Amino acid sequence: xxxxxxxxxxxxxxxxxxxxxxxxxxxxxxxxxxxxxxxxxxxxxxxxxxxxxxxxxxxxxxxxxxxxxxxxxxxxxxxxxxxxxxxxxxxxxxxxxxxxxxxxxxxxx
Amino acid sequence: xxxxxxxxxxxxxxxxxxxxxxxxxxxxxxxxxxxxxxxxxxxxxxxxxxxxxxxxxxxxxxxxxxxxxxxxxxxxxxxxxxxxxxxxxxxxxxxxxxxxxxxxxxxxxxxxxxxxxxxxxxxxxxxxxxxxxxxxxxxxxxxxxxxxxxxxxxxxxxxxxxxxxxxxxxxxxxxxxxxxxxxxxxxxxxxxxxxxxxxxxxxxxxxxxxxxxxxxxxxxxxxxxxxxxxxxxxxxxxxxxxxxxxxxxxxxxxxxxxxxxxxxxxxxxxxxxxxxxxxxxxxxxxxxxxxxxxxxxxxxxxxxxxxxxxxxxxxxxxxxxxxxxxxxxxxxxxxxxxxxxxxxxxxxxxxxxxxxxxxxxxxxxxxxxxxxxxxxxxxxxxxxxxxxxxxxxxxxxxxxxxxxxxxxxxxxxxxxxxxxxxxx
Numbered sequence: 001x002x003x004x005x006x007x008x009x010x011x012x013x014x015x016x017x018x019x020x021x022x023x024x025x026x027x028x029x030x031x032x033x034x035x036x037x038x039x040x041x042x043x044x045x046x047x048x049x050x051x052x053x054x055x056x057x058x059x060x061x062x063x064x065x066x067x068x069x070x071x072x073x074x075x076x077x078x079x080x081x082x083x084x085x086x087x088x089x090x091x092x093x094x095x096x097x098x099x100x101x102x103x104x105x106x107x108x109x
Numbered sequence: 110x111x112x113x114x115x116x117x118x119x120x121x122x123x124x125x126x127x128x129x130x131x132x133x134x135x136x137x138x139x140x141x142x143x144x145x146x147x148x149x150x151x152x153x154x155x156x157x158x159x160x161x162x163x164x165x166x167x168x169x170x171x172x173x174x175x176x177x178x179x180x181x182x183x184x185x186x187x188x189x190x191x192x193x194x195x196x197x198x199x200x201x202x203x204x205x206x207x208x209x210x211x212x213x214x215x216x217x218x219x220x221x222x223x224x225x226x227x228x229x230x231x232x233x234x235x236x237x238x239x240x241x242x243x244x245x246x247x248x249x250x251x252x253x254x255x256x257x258x259x260x261x262x263x264x265x266x267x268x269x270x271x272x273x274x275x276x277x278x279x280x281x282x283x284x285x286x287x288x289x290x291x292x293x294x295x296x297x298x299x300x301x302x303x304x305x306x307x308x309x310x311x312x313x314x315x316x317x318x319x320x321x322x323x324x325x326x327x328x329x330x331x332x333x334x335x336x337x338x339x340x341x342x343x344x345x346x347x348x349x350x351x352x353x354x355x356x357x358x359x360x361x362x363x364x365x366x367x368x369x370x371x372x373x374x375x376x377x378x379x380x381x382x383x384x385x386x387x388x389x390x391x392x393x394x395x396x397x398x399x400x401x402x403x404x405x406x407x408x409x410x411x412x413x414x415x416x417x418x419x420x421x422x423x424x425x426x427x428x429x430x431x432x433x434x435x436x437x438x439x440x441x442x443x444x445x446x447x448x449x450x451x452x453x454x455x456x457x458x459x460x461x462x463x464x465x466x467x468x469x470x471x472x473x474x475x476x477x478x479x480x481x482x483x484x485x486x487x488x489x490x491x492x493x494x495x496x497x498x499x500x501x502x503x504x505x506x507x508x509x510x511x512x513x514x515x516x517x518x519x520x521x522x523x524x525x526x527x528x529x530x531x532x533x
Contacts, residue, residue, distance in 0.1 A: 010357045010417065010419050011356075065417060065450075066418055067450045067453060068422065068454060068457055069418075071457060072493065086422055088353070090348070091346075091349045095430055097345065098430075
């Protein structure tokens with residue numbers, strides 16, 4: 001499996017399953033990644049698949065502004081190849097503690 | 110703002126050269142007995158909680174022998190005072206006090222400078238003494254470029270009706286207290302009382318509060334960061350939410366629980382809801398409209414300053430993690446904040462949280478997007494089907510705070526009716 005991945009400043013990561021992108025006709029993530037006046041973190045590579053327009057180091061320093069545009073665009077108009085992982089360990093621990101104490105957390109969880 | 114327990118505050122004072130009574134922290138009655146015996150009698154037994162007026166509330170006892178020390182410790186440990194559980198006691202030698210002073214360095218937001226404050230009426234009832242005018246007080250703003258050298262402190266206190274030797278010693282302590290304030294980025298460094306004893310001036314108590322935004326600079330203090338929560342300790346969820354904002358300077362996600370356990374809403378016959386706002390002013394305005402309609406936000410949250418989508422995602426998860434909430438309200442002011450980014454974070458969180466229900470929120474939710482890129486935000490809610498769910502309403506820039514609250518009330522009534530729950 002070929003994958004494009006980078007870390008983000010807030011403590012998380014993005015990974016794109018490029019094998020799945022091959023069949024994607026929209027490449028919605030590429031047009032979604034557009035920071036006004038700052039350009040894009042993503043671009044089309046030589047093979048037409050998503051590629052980083054900046055270095056992974058720059059992306060992790062905040063070059064990827066974590067707007068989540070690529071994430072939602074891939075979900076709605078792409079093939080769900082992109083995973084934007086944003087861990088919330090402290091909130092998760094809070095929820096676990098609630099459940100362990102027999103208390104239901106917020107509705108919907 | 111993070112506050113230090115008395116014994117930790119006193120450690121900072123001692124390190125700065127300010128005398129404190131000899132003492133040790135204990136957690137059992139047996140330890141209290143042996144510690145008191147080692148220190149020598151009489152001793153003071155002091156509950157270590159972050160509340161003032163401990164003496165008036167019975168949180169401080171004195172003992173002249175080991176049995177009395179053990180009994181006092183047994184009486185205090187495991188109980189609570191002003192809602193704070195007592196798990197630690199500070200056992201100290203009891204000082205023979207001639208008189209009590211009050212000294213403090215306080216961040217004065219009006220003067221935009223540290224305010225040094227000295228009063229000849231220290232002790233547990235300083236507020237009452239202040240009202241009665243039964244003391245002499247001097248104060249002055251400290252020029253932070255110059256600091257508070259001893260000669261400046263001496264000039265500040267020279268008019269107080271105290272013996273010359275006491276004034277000199279007091280000036281030296283004030284200079285050191287200011288150093289504690291600066292070195293540890295305090296918003297408050299207070300000694301009350303500063304006891305005048307035969308052996309000199311001794312700090313019998315210490316109240317130290319650290320600036321929220323400077324906590325990261327002081328790993329040595331081992332503080333947990335949260336937003337300002339007033340005179341109580343931060344809740345587990347507040348501490349968790351503070352982590353979201355801790356190391357990411359891009360916009361804010363200030364989260365404080367107004368009614369952490371829902372007891373206030375219950376007492377007032379109101380319904381707890383989750384809340385997020387862009388801008389404190391609009392948040393207050395929306396709350397003012399919601400409360401008369403029977404709703405009490407369980408939390409306050411401000412996500413302004415153009416935060417990232419990821420920050421919105423994380424804080425929305427925290428808000429919706431609150432048990433007991435029967436709804437969620439999001440309101441933006443007419444800001445320049447990029448609302449499409451805000452919307453993406455919220456949408457991602459909702460999709461994930463309500464995934465077991467096909468992404469459909471199970472509680473009434475009203476969103477108000479007003480400001481820059483608000484049309485894009487509305488489009489995203491539509492594109493991802495969130496505005497089509499029966500318990501969701503999305504309002505645009507032509508909506509008012511009152512309409513937002515009224516829309517939520519009507520939606521909540523329908524939600525309750527559908528669940529067979531009577532409306533108030």
